[in-house]
Amino acid sequence: MMENPFQETLFQRNRAEPCTVVIFGATGDLTHRKLIPAFYNIAACGDLPPQFKVVGFARRDKSDEVFRAELEAANRKHSRQGHNDELWATFAQGIHYHRSEFQDLEGYKSLKVQLDKYDQERGTAANRLFYLASAPEFFEPIMQLLREAGLNEGADGKWARVVCEKPFGKDFASARKLNDTVNATFDEADTYRIDHYLGKETAQNIMVLRFANALFEPNWNNRYIDHVQITCAENLGMEGGRGGYYDTAGALRDMVQNHLFQLLSLVAMEPPTDLSADSVRDEKVKVIRALRPLVGPEAVTQNVVRAQYCAGSVDGVQRVGYREEDRVNPESKTECYVALRLMIDTWRWQGVPFYIRVGKQLPKKATEISVHFKKPPQVPFATSKMLLNSENTLVIRIQPDEGIALRILCKQPGQALSVQQVKMDFHYSSSFGNASPEAYERLLLDAMAGDATLFARRDEVENAWKFIDEIQKAWHKSDNPPPMCEYPAGSWGPVEADNLLRADGREWRLL
């Protein structure tokens, strides 16, 4: 095929070829709040390929027009760049609806007929991207029937890809089964597992910060770094009925296995040989594989704290305890807070603990990584008191208020030699005026362009589950399970989590 000569020198990123996106579960919240506004905003930036089409695949009976009208209302509400009628009119021409049960082969056959018809109208076969936005229990029949209908292979040399939303299983066994199912239909190279944390600007910046700044990379090891903290705090509880799902998952499965392990990998990985998807993911998965396993209740008790919130207040508003929340089992043994001490058994990180904490109903919403450097020799600065809690700290704020801060020590002005901490602070929003694209915009565009760098690979997911499973086993299948701790809503978690660091002579960073 002839190369498009106008692309060269114009774009710094790959461009997507014409394609049709089929969304399974198209009447759901994700499609309305995230996917369609993301595609619309890609169009508003001029990055959508020509003759682009979206086909919504769902069970409810509705026409293209009704579907478009629903999506238009949602786009008006959720689009990052607002809503323009002229652009929407053109964009919406490419939106179609296909009614079918997820388990009905006939629905897939008729989908194929519909997609072939679009190809005929285009005058050429197009690429196909299948997006699984349905409930996870439908992944298996969808995969099987896509295969049976012959939709899993691109026609006439075109590609067919699948995008999977989390959760990628609930443990290693279910993840492997799910991956087997997906890979029986699509090659791993055509499988894109979305973790929206990887689409965030600051997550992408971690590699740049580490590997493009000579200031940091030589110091990014156990000779200079004392420990690393990763915090993901939420000031919400189970509002909007989310208790139903959350109570079956818990903080460890819902956040740590995917989002926080992804951040951990980016912080701890070795430099990739190049920026290709597999080079980057090869290095990330090595980190997960090198996590020292926490096997047995004793190891879990020593290194992991789980907790539920009890009644308290956040921002002056009274909150009920976790077990009193809507759709939560009053006898629930699901953790909504977890703190972990992790060790990575590599040359670079030997002896450097990585502390991770994630929780609901904490004082504020913040996801941050802080790298705590070792203290310098205290000679000649007089008393050791001066340097108490005063190590250099590099903070990478993932959300909100994305940016980077560096805490350093300075002499306080005056006659005496007093050392004071000062903070050098960089905020994305005050330094770069342009708003960053939403994570989904970046990830969808990458999936259409065939760049899987920001998507989780099968071995990353499965190795993460292997590690998590041991903790779950100690919690739920041992005779002497580690205790479920408590913390008042609005506090920074249970005392036991503070003690986890205190035992090492450290403390959680004040956010």
Added chain:
Amino acid sequence: MPTAAADPAEEAFAQLGMEVPLAQVDKELKKLWEADNAKTRASLINFAIYSEEVANLGRNNALLDGITAQHACRALMILSRPTDGEPRARAWINALCRPYHGQQTVCCEQLSFLLDGGGAAQVQNIVFAHLDSDLPLVVWWQGTLTRNFEERLSSRIATLIVDSATWANPCAEIDVLIDARERSGGKLDIRDLSWTRSHFVRLALAACFQDPIACASLPRIEEIAIRHAKGHRVAALLLGAWVAQRLGGQLDDRLPGFQFQRAAGGPNISVTLEEVPSGNALQSLSLKGKDMSAVISRDADSPYVHVCGSCGDHRQDEIFPADVETETELISEQLSRAGGTTLYSTMLPALRKMVGRAGCD
């Protein structure tokens, strides 16, 4: 006793903040920050606007207000008036502030300089003495490049922005640019707002030919027609040259007009321009060949560009975003692009030939 007529430049500068002694700009800036409620000073670049027209002052001041909202910088506004008298320089300082998260204020510094006499050396000294150290220098040179733009200054510039639409003698200005770039060993990053004005057309064109059927028709293109507003001939020439070059064409010196010969064989490509009195700088680009056509057009004031293409029975009708053409938007677009671009610079020799052939002024 009759009073002397007020100097319009001084009156305009008086609106640009507080006049301070030239030697104390830094000291006075510090005082300004201490006295102000500003919480954060933000700076990623030094952004200087050099002008020789008093009439541009108000426009440039408004532009800086818009630019600093998007791009954190130390802004230097320089008005140079060539006079025969003793060199004289005066300075004004100001803070351009924006609310941030509803509470804090993010501010950029604006330093304005009025230079009388003194020439290139004075301009260089003023610029060099007032840069925020370690940050790259971006200069929008609104004056003619044939005066005051000298090697010592250009060697310190990371990015030079010009607007060829304002040039009275494009040939001379292009020669200066080619020379400056050669002297810098290819390091000088040159941006021309005329080139930026065609950005949305180029993006739409590239997106249009992502369609494989459309793409397969490219070797058949024989005619490139561009409609442009009066005063934007250079923008149209640049666009025509780029399209023809991307199609593998080289300007044929033997043929009249703008005929490009394809290195790989196939039909020659002719570039024709149509000038209209007013409207958007670039209004349409048409590509025609055997059994194919593509038209990229933009209605007045529309934020979108329409792409209409046909190859035999195959039809394409799409819309893509069009950049707004205000100077603030154009400059902002330039400042948003990290890293240098060599595309414009590599086209300068071809542009010089085309401009020369069309008449240098």
